[in-house]
Amino acid sequence: MLLLEYLLINYKDTSRSKIKKLLANGAVRVDGVVQTQFNFPVNPDNKVQIIKDKDKAITSKADQNLHHFATIEYEDPWLMIVNKKTGVLSVPTGHHGFCLKTLLDGYLERKGEHRTAHVVHRLDKETSGLMIYAKSREIQDIFTHNWHDIIADRRYFAITNGIPKPADGSLQSWLWDDNYGYVHSSKEDNGGKFAKTHYHTLQTNNNHALLDVRLETGRKNQIRVHLQDIKCPVVGDSKYGNEDNPIGRLGLHAYKLAFKHPVTQKQMIFETPLPASFQKLIDQTER
Numbered sequence: 267m268l269l270l271e272y273l274l275i276n277y278k279d280t281s282r283s284k285i286k287k288l289l290a291n292g293a294v295r296v297d298g299v300v301q302t303q304f305n306f307p308v309n310p311d312n313k314v315q316i317i318k319d320k321d322k323a324i325t326s327k328a329d330q331n332l333h334h335f336a337t338i339e340y341e342d343p344w345l346m347i348v349n350k351k352t353g354v355l356s357v358p359t360g361h362h363g364f365c366l367k368t369l370l371d372g373y374l375e376r377k378g379e380h381r382t383a384h385v386v387h388r389l390d391k392e393t394s395g396l397m398i399y400a401k402s403r404e405i406q407d408i409f410t411h412n413w414h415d416i417i418a419d420r421r422y423f424a425i426t427n428g429i430p431k432p433a434d435g436s437l438q439s440w441l442w443d444d445n446y447g448y449v450h451s452s453k454e455d456n457g458g459k460f461a462k463t464h465y466h467t468l469q470t471n472n473n474h475a476l477l478d479v480r481l482e483t484g485r486k487n488q489i490r491v492h493l494q495d496i497k498c499p500v501v502g503d504s505k506y507g508n509e510d511n512p513i514g515r516l517g518l519h520a521y522k523l524a525f526k527h528p529v530t531q532k533q534m535i536f537e538t539p540l541p542a543s544f545q546k547l548i549d550q551t552e553r
Contacts, residue, residue: 267307267308267309268304268305268306268307268308269289269294269296269301269303269304269305269306269307269308269314270285270286270289270304270305272308272314273285273288273289273294273314273316276314277316280316286304288316289301289302289303289304290302290333290337292338293316293317294314294315294316294317295313295314295315295316295317296308296312296313296314297312297313299341299342299343300338300341300377301340301341302337302338302339303339303340306340331369332369332370332372332373334351335350335351335353335354335366335369336348336349336350336351336354336366336369337349338373339396339536339538340534340536343401344400344401344402344405344527344528344529345386345398345399345400345401345405345527345528346370346383346398346399346401347396347397347398347523347534347536348366348370348396348397348398348399349394349395349396349397349538350366350389350393350394350395350396350397351394352391352392352393352394352515352516353391353392353515354366354391355391356385356388356389356391356397357385357388366397367382367383367385367399370382370383370399371383374401379401381401381402383399383400383401384399384400384401384402384403384405384406385397385398385399385400385406386398386399386400386406386409386410387409387484389520390487390490390516390518392502392515392516392518393422393516393518393519393520394515394518394519394520394541395422395518395519395520395521395538396520396521396522396523396536396538397520397523398523398525405528405529408528409528412528415526416525416526416528417524417525418524418525418526418533419480419522419523419524419535420480420481420484420520420522420523420524421478421479421480421481421520421521421522422478422479422480422481422489422518422519422520422521423476423477423478423479423518423519423521423540423541423544424465424476424477424479424489424493424500424517424518424519425474425475425476425477425500425501425513425517425518425544425547425548426474426475426477426493426498426499426500426501426517427473427474427498427499427500427501427508427510428473428474428475428497428498428499429467429470429473429474429475429498430465430467430475430477430493430496430498433466433467434465434466434467435464435465436462436463436464436465437462437463437464437465437492437493437495437496438460438461438462438463439451439452439453439460439461439491439492439495440452440453440454440455440456440457440458440459440460440461441458441459441460441461441485441486441487441488441491442456442457442458442459443486443487448505449485449486449487449488449490449491450491451491451492451494451495459483459485460483461483461485461488461491461492462482462483463479463480463481463482463483463488463489463492464479464480464481464482465477465478465479465480465493466478466479466480469548470548471547471548471549471550471551472551474501474547474548475498475548476540476544476545476548477493487505487506489518490503490505490506490518491506494506494507494508500516500517500518501513501516501517501547502514502515502516502517503516503517503518512547513543513544513546513547514543515543517544517547519538519540519541519544521537521538521539521540522535522536522537522538523535523536523537524536
């Protein structure tokens with residue numbers, strides 16, 4: 267049974283809209299762990315609670331700040347699945363200390379867990395979507411050293427300026443980044459890191475395409491560079507040659523994440539919907 271369905275059945279005096287609000291505010295616990303995902307699976311062995319004490323719900327300014335930049339889709343004693351919004355760094359870089367990791371560190375401290383978040387894989391600042399944060403260095407190391415055995419699927423929605431030909435295909439090259447953070451692509455092995463990307467065209471209009479992109483490797487700026495290679499750069503990606511920005515953000519969203527849990531060995535699959543701005547743009551017909 268899904269968590270929302272369970273709550274509706276067992277809290278009949280609480281409206282559907284209020285239950286959704288309680289979920290969003292972090293007032294629902296499954297086995298003592300906050301759950302905000304309405305489609306989280308529960309079974310009769312789980313202990314599900316609604317914490318009605320406002321002081322115990324996520325109402326502090328600090329937690330509101332976290333929810334401004336991300337939502338926690340899943341959490342257990344070992345890891346968190348986070349849906350990052352665009353415009354926030356995954357981890358600190360250079361002089362920029364503010365990032366999602368520090369927000370999650372504060373969240374864990376306020377919960378009394380006295381541990382920190384360890385990023386398992388990064389998303390660019392302007393890319394939104396699903397990420398894994400481990401709750402210990404040991405779990406992070408398991409992911410790092412067994413990445414290809416654990417990670418089954420990582421997919422992105424991409425909006426491009428230009429329509430790929432062919433509509434479906436695979437892109438591969440060797441990538442290396444210079445001292446300015448720009449990633450270069452070479453069809454020949456020039457000592458860089460090999461990268462491979464698969465794409466499938468979902469929809470098009472006169473000037474743009476909506477792609478489903480699957481990573482075979484996970485290199486820095488890989489999707490952005492490979493789509494630039496075929497003259498279909500990601501919308502809003504001024505770094506790689508596209509000043510066209512009709513959606514006011516980078517047109518890249520990590521929507522699917524499938525992996526084997528490093529502790530329980532359970533197969534985990536998470537998906538988020540297509541961002542509304544992506545659909546709105548692709549539904550337009552430019553003249």
